[in-house]
Amino acid sequence: MRFCLLRKASVGGTSKPTSAARGLLLHTRRLTIGSGPSQHLQLAAAGVDDRHAVLTASALGGLRVTSVSGRGVGVNGRRESRARLKPGDVLQIGAAKLTIRPSRSRRAVILEVYEPVSEDSEPDYGHTEQPAPGPRMSPWSWALSLGFAALFLLLPLSGLVMPGIQDPLRETPLLPSDALWSPGPLHTAHQSIGNRCDACHLKAFEPVRDKECFACHASVQHHVNIKTADVSLFQDTQCTACHMEHKQPAALVQRDPRVCTDCHADLGRMKSGTTVRNATDFGTSHPEFRLTVLASTNVYQTSPGNVDASETTPSWQAVRLDRDDPANFVEHSHLRFSHAQHLDPKGVKSPTGERILGCQDCHRPNSSGRDMLPIRMETNCSGCHSLLFDEHDPTSGVPHGKLEAVYKTLREHFSHEYLEQSGSMSPGVGRQARRPGNEQRAMSEAEQRRARDWVDTQSLKIARELLEKRVCANCHEVTRVPGGIGLEQWRVEPVQLTANWMPRARFDHAAHISETCVSCHARAPESKHATDILIPGIARCRECHGGSESPAKVASDCLMCHPFHVPNRGLWLRTTANPAPVER
Amino acid sequence: MHQSFVNYRNYRYGTIATIATVATIAAYMLDKPRVPANGGTWLGYTLGTVAGLLVIFLSLFGIRKRSFRSRVGTAIGWLSAHVYLGIAALVIATLHSGMHFGANVHTAAYVLMWVVTVSGCWGVYVYIRYPGLMTRQRGNLRRKELLQQISELDQRSLGLANITTRVEALIGDSVRRTDLGDPHLRAQLRARDRSYLMIGGESASQPAHLVPNFGNHALIEQLAEMRLNATDEETRATLQNLLECAGAKAALLQRLRRETKLAAMLRVWLFIHVPVCCALLAALFTHVITVFLYW
Numbered sequence: 001m002r003f004c005l006l007r008k009a010s011v012g013g014t015s016k017p018t019s020a021a022r023g024l025l026l027h028t029r030r031l032t033i034g035s036g037p038s039q040h041l042q043l044a045a046a047g048v049d050d051r052h053a054v055l056t057a058s059a060l061g062g063l064r065v066t067s068v069s070g071r072g073v074g075v076n077g078r079r080e081s082r083a084r085l086k087p088g089d090v091l092q093i094g095a096a097k098l099t100i101r102p103s104r105s106r107r108a109v110i111l112e113v114y115e116p117v118s119e120d121s122e123p124d125y126g127h128t129e130q131p132a133p134g135p136r137m138s139p140w141s142w143a144l145s146l147g148f149a150a151l152f153l154l155l156p157l158s159g160l161v162m163p164g165i166q167d168p169l170r171e172t173p174l175l176p177s178d179a180l181w182s183p184g185p186l187h188t189a190h191q192s193i194g195n196r197c198d199a200c201h202l203k204a205f206e207p208v209r210d211k212e213c214f215a216c217h218a219s220v221q222h223h224v225n226i227k228t229a230d231v232s233l234f235q236d237t238q239c240t241a242c243h244m245e246h247k248q249p250a251a252l253v254q255r256d257p258r259v260c261t262d263c264h265a266d267l268g269r270m271k272s273g274t275t276v277r278n279a280t281d282f283g284t285s286h287p288e289f290r291l292t293v294l295a296s297t298n299v300y301q302t303s304p305g306n307v308d309a310s311e312t313t314p315s316w317q318a319v320r321l322d323r324d325d326p327a328n329f330v331e332h333s334h335l336r337f338s339h340a341q342h343l344d345p346k347g348v349k350s351p352t353g354e355r356i357l358g359c360q361d362c363h364r365p366n367s368s369g370r371d372m373l374p375i376r377m378e379t380n381c382s383g384c385h386s387l388l389f390d391e392h393d394p395t396s397g398v399p400h401g402k403l404e405a406v407y408k409t410l411r412e413h414f415s416h417e418y419l420e421q422s423g424s425m426s427p428g429v430g431r432q433a434r435r436p437g438n439e440q441r442a443m444s445e446a447e448q449r450r451a452r453d454w455v456d457t458q459s460l461k462i463a464r465e466l467l468e469k470r471v472c473a474n475c476h477e478v479t480r481v482p483g484g485i486g487l488e489q490w491r492v493e494p495v496q497l498t499a500n501w502m503p504r505a506r507f508d509h510a511a512h513i514s515e516t517c518v519s520c521h522a523r524a525p526e527s528k529h530a531t532d533i534l535i536p537g538i539a540r541c542r543e544c545h546g547g548s549e550s551p552a553k554v555a556s557d558c559l560m561c562h563p564f565h566v567p568n569r570g571l572w573l574r575t576t577a578n579p580a581p582v583e584r
Numbered sequence: 585m586h587q588s589f590v591n592y593r594n595y596r597y598g599t600i601a602t603i604a605t606v607a608t609i610a611a612y613m614l615d616k617p618r619v620p621a622n623g624g625t626w627l628g629y630t631l632g633t634v635a636g637l638l639v640i641f642l643s644l645f646g647i648r649k650r651s652f653r654s655r656v657g658t659a660i661g662w663l664s665a666h667v668y669l670g671i672a673a674l675v676i677a678t679l680h681s682g683m684h685f686g687a688n689v690h691t692a693a694y695v696l697m698w699v700v701t702v703s704g705c706w707g708v709y710v711y712i713r714y715p716g717l718m719t720r721q722r723g724n725l726r727r728k729e730l731l732q733q734i735s736e737l738d739q740r741s742l743g744l745a746n747i748t749t750r751v752e753a754l755i756g757d758s759v760r761r762t763d764l765g766d767p768h769l770r771a772q773l774r775a776r777d778r779s780y781l782m783i784g785g786e787s788a789s790q791p792a793h794l795v796p797n798f799g800n801h802a803l804i805e806q807l808a809e810m811r812l813n814a815t816d817e818e819t820r821a822t823l824q825n826l827l828e829c830a831g832a833k834a835a836l837l838q839r840l841r842r843e844t845k846l847a848a849m850l851r852v853w854l855f856i857h858v859p860v861c862c863a864l865l866a867a868l869f870t871h872v873i874t875v876f877l878y879w
Binding site for chain 1: 596615618619620622623684686688689690692710711753757760761762763766778779780782785791792793794809854855858859860861862863865867869870873876877878879
């Protein structure tokens with residue numbers, strides 16, 4: 001479609017063509033009209049927008065005007081946003097007037113343009129004045145600040161006030177809930193709580209209380225015996241003193257040593273006369289280990305209802321040993337044992353010949369690897385130490401256990417031997433069965449007495465030999481009881497091997513697997529007596545372990561070895577929620 | 585030496601901010617809290633209080649700079665304090681956080697603080713650098729003088745143009761279709777030459793069409809071609825004059841556009857700085873409330 005633009009300017013009210021030949025021929029289907037520089041028909045008149053209107057010509061010769069600005073277009077005096085045009089129509093765009101002139105060709109539109117132009121008009125270059133203020137900031141400022149507060153404070157807060165919308169907020173992805181207020185993650189152990197903040201934060205603007213912890217952790221043990229007055233020292237101690245959540249890195253226990261050393265640096269200040277020694281740092285300020293061993297009180301208590309002196313139960317008492325007191329730094333297990341002899345590099349005698357023993361031949365870890373299995377005669381010793389009293393007779397073994405059982409076995413053995421030697425059980429004669437009411441005596445009474453005397457003498461002789469010279473006496477401490485008769489002449493001292501030398505501390509053999517046994521238990525290969533204590537002292541630990549801030553060694557805080565919640569001290573819950581009567 | 589907000593009172597606020605920052609870093613490094621450093625230790629609470637009060641003080645600058653009658657310090661003193669203490673506040677807030685970040689309102693407040701501070705630093709940069717650039721750009725002429733010169737060149741061209749109708753139409757069209765851009769900020773920042781020129785259209789065989797007239801190139805091209813084809817000496821001389829006017833106008837327009845762009849750059853950072861600062865105040869409020877709501 002061709003457009004022919006005929007410009008006429010109206011100056012001072014009278015209309016005249018600005019130039020006789022201002023006819024401008026344009027080939028386009030869309031003729032753009034506006035004040036902007038990119039418009040086909042640029043109108044400088046007042047009230048014309050940058051892009052104001054578009055004239056569209058269809059292939060069939062129809063003509064339409066569409067207003068692209070909000071101001072609309074006047075068509076024959078009526079304001080329209082779009083309209084069909086025919087020759088003779090007059091368009092009013094701002095102050096300019098456009099007339100559609102009749103054309104001879106259907107494919108040409110003649111447009112007469114009247115534009116009022118003032119004499120002193122100056123061209124407008126767009127933003128020629130000082131930079132315009134641009135968008136105003138305050139709507140943005142209000143929107144951002146109120147939007148933030150509404151989304152991240154008020155909406156989650158409404159969940160607190162109206163429990164009905166709490167769960168939908170929390171469960172719907174992308175909806176803001178109070179989970180957005182969490183300053184850090186929960187420890188994995190507490191993840192099951194999820195985003196139910198009110199599981200612990202029950203009261204607004206109040207720190208979490210112990211009560212909320214006890215809802216799940218009712219069985220937590222105290223640090224001290226809850227029946228003692230020491231409990232009062234922990235009155236103000238909250239769970240959160242050590243167990244802080246939402247911190248990074250997430251940890252169940254905040255392991256700062258001050259949690260312990262606040263008291264343990266000067267325990268006397270907390271409790272006068274305490275026997276617990278002060279400690280502040282494993283590397284520099286920690287007392288030497290005191291070992292706990294069981295000592296027999298040497299008082300044989302007769303069990304009630306059994307007057308037989310042999311049926312006694314030994315009494316054991318835990319005693320703490322000081323390494324600084326070498327005279328008493330011994331273990332009285334009542335065994336005779338030489339590590340040096342067993343670890344002889346040339347080997348020891350065994351049923352299969354000379355055998356070189358190592359530590360692990362007797363000391364085996366338990367299934368967790370933390371501790372050692374207890375040493376037992378049956379598992380660890382009997383492989384080499386047979387209990388035969390007659391080395392030429394493989395059936396002559398005595399049982400390991402009570403002295404009465406040993407004696408009974410001996411008597412049976414010698415009874416059998418007497419009978420065999422007297423010929424009454426010689427082959428050919430056969431054993432005559434006894435029948436009730438028709439008893440046949442195998443021996444006369446005199447013969448029986450003689451036999452019994454012989455058996456007793458022999459048994460006691462062997463028993464003496466075993467208890468005083470070999471087999472039993474090899475390993476056991478046996479005491480002669482003054483004035484005793486028969487078996488009561490001897491007492492085999494009860495054996496108790498210490499299983500846990502440091503019950504107040506934790507030690508994990510498995511964690512030290514890279515060490516050899518003797519790198520810590522150094523004296524074992526030379527130790528000749530069972531009384532020797534082979535547990536290493538603190539100096540050996542300190543070769544690798546330093547204090548909690550040690551830069552060069554394994555940084556070891558209190559909790560690495562000492563648990564705060566000590567088993568069997570009583571429930572912490574009872575001291576806060578429902579205090580038990582305190583013994584003073 | 586010229587006193588600006590940078591060296592106001594011999595770097596008074598710069599010194600205060602440096603001392604505060606160094607003291608804060610020293611306190612952070614010396615402090616050995618029982619839990620990993622965070623906003624909830626005593627130092628954390630202290631730094632948080634200081635940083636929060638600083639943020640409120642810094643936002644008061646927005647009010648102070650509008651109250652021209654205020655006698656609370658000088659405007660330049662306030663600006664100097666605003667800049668230096670603003671940077672110190674970010675350092676203090678960083679240490680207050682204990683470097684713990686996550687998808688929560690607390691980190692959101694911290695991120696907003698970064699946005700405000702970085703946009704503010706950008707503002708400091710443009711305030712230091714652009715006024716000088718603008719003066720140089722205008723060749724020490726005021727904006728009005730530049731526009732006056734352009735207008736004079738237009739009038740001169742229009743006066744010279746009445747040699748042929750084609751030249752007259754061309755010059756008139758180029759004057760009308762000269763454009764410096766829209767008044768809104770985005771157009772000012774782009775400062776694109778959106779001038780057009782309608783060429784052709786004298787006969788049916790050559791219909792008129794619009795071409796971009798970037799840097800008056802289209803006009804110069806048309807005039808140069810006409811000059812080449814001109815037969816008489818007088819026409820050629822007039823066309824030569826018109827060409828010179830077109831070239832001079834192009835240079836002046838270029839200066840104006842660059843100056844407009846610089847003037848817009850001088851303000852655009854505020855459109856981030858101020859609204860985000862308002863969001864930061866809301867975030868700060870949310871942060872403080874929620875921390876203690878779920879203590």
